[in-house]
Amino acid sequence: MDADFVIVGGGSAECVLANRLSADPRVQVVLVEAGGGGKSFMLTMPAGFGMTANQPGHSWHYHGDPEPAIGGRRMLLPRGRGLGGSSNINGLLHVRGQHADYDQWSNLGAIGWGWADVAPYFRRSETYAGGGDELRGDAGELRVEEVAHRNPTNDAVLAAFAELGVPRNRDYNGADQHGAFYYQTTVGDGKRCSAADAFLRPAMARPNLRVVTGAMCRRVLFDGMRASGVEIETRRGIETVGANREVILSAGAYHSPKLLMLSGIGPAAHLRDLGVAVLHESPEVGANLQDHYILTMSWRLDPAAYSYNRELSGGRLVWNVLRYAARREGPMTIPAAQVGAFVKSDPLLDRPDIQFHCLPVTGDLDAAVAGEKSKLSPWPGLTLGPNVLRPASRGRVRLSSPDPAAVPAIVHNWLEAEEDRRLSLRAMRMARELVAAPSLAALVAAEPWPGPDCRSDDELLDYARRYGNTGYHPAGTCRMGIDDGAVLDPQLRVKGVAGLRVIDASVMPRLVSGNTNAAAIMIGEKGASLVTCQAPQ
């Protein structure tokens, strides 16, 4: 099973990487993935994400450690497991982030990762149904389409944003993110387009690419200070896979730092405490963890208003699944949110700092935060999930044990930073302003969560602590840069050793302003070009 390149993980960045590296028939590539093949009807059907995101077969299904700034809650932290990784269970929203995010990366020392540098890689990977131009791609493997299923409640949300002065933006992934819109999604012909669908499966017939599923990487092996392969655990037991040129860790923002630490690269005192021999001290491995924090709020709508509560329940649900199976259309084609907006907490800002996810459906939020199976409300509802785009709070990933099978110890510290609390309050008040705008006020009957009695800053923050949720966007735990603390150099090589890179969402110096799948795929594209020394065509 030896190869030139061994890739650990089969997720968003890794599928692109495996495709681009194996495009050269002289190069042998092995990809090892802990999960399975990542195919099922529920994964393909976009609305199936509500079921699959927390299904142990498709998700790692971890709980984090108690979160100090949100009352000690232990958050469920799903990550995709199987070919496609998190792109297989994600909410399908396609968001690049802001051009300024990448310029900031470059200013922080990620030389070569400014917007002008990364734009060609975003463009290369996609076919955007809205058509190609100098910013958007029309020949890439990743299918990107606007939400197809429209309804009057989503239209009313867009009208309400306009009434608040938030303009309609026809392409928030283009020149400017600001405005309200129907989301662009990683959907093609009504089916989820995961990174495996787009990039990996079409390459799997190549004789020089070997994909091994059910293979959990336990650690990187070294010959002196050079990575020489990986140790994996399969049903057959423990085996090794040799790498003649490079080992590439692409296990995501929780697992890549975990694997570095299990291999002796990380904060020395922490590794020694756990009895792991230190190969190279790198204090920031696992540090700098960032994520969005979704402030879920729900309204009860007038009984006549359109809502997915009706479409996803009882006989209507059966009918809609059959309709989807027959024609790939209807409510089962919807992503996690259909309408959204990037807004400014203060009109004087030069770029948005708050994102809105809007969906005309509500679940029982009390049951959800209690960890019970999610239940749809019996009445038609509307949920708004605003979040701060560039949170200042930082968490960390550590080992909980030297056992590779152990769950890592993860603390996000959501809402720890005063700035995050201030902006979260502003975001929640904006959500209420939106619902009070004429187009939505005409549809809304009541506010069950947070509820009319929740008004002061303290009350709203208390609600945010109890009902907020992970944005599912962990990033930054193996950050690149040119300062001494950076884990990687800007070529994504692990500092202090040879023959080892990290290529996934963990390399981001700062979380991007938006959902992270598109950025992870771009990192896979650009990472591949750094490995092969080839620029995009």
Ligand SMILES: Cc1cc2nc3c(=O)[nH]c(=O)nc-3n(C[C@H](O)[C@H](O)[C@H](O)COP(=O)(O)OP(=O)(O)OC[C@H]3O[C@@H](n4cnc5c(N)ncnc54)[C@H](O)[C@@H]3O)c2cc1C
């Ligand atoms: C529920 C959910 C909803 C989301 N919604 C959206 C959304 O709507 N839009 C958006 O843009 N982003 C969304 N995201 C985030 C986005 O999908 C991720 O940021 C992106 O997929 C991360 O890509 P990655 O390459 O870093 O890692 P991943 O795609 O997570 O891939 C890591 C892979 O490594 C494998 N792996 C881990 N450890 C090992 C090991 N030891 N050995 C072998 N294999 C291993 C995993 O099984 C996995 O397949 C969502 C994520 C989740 C979980």
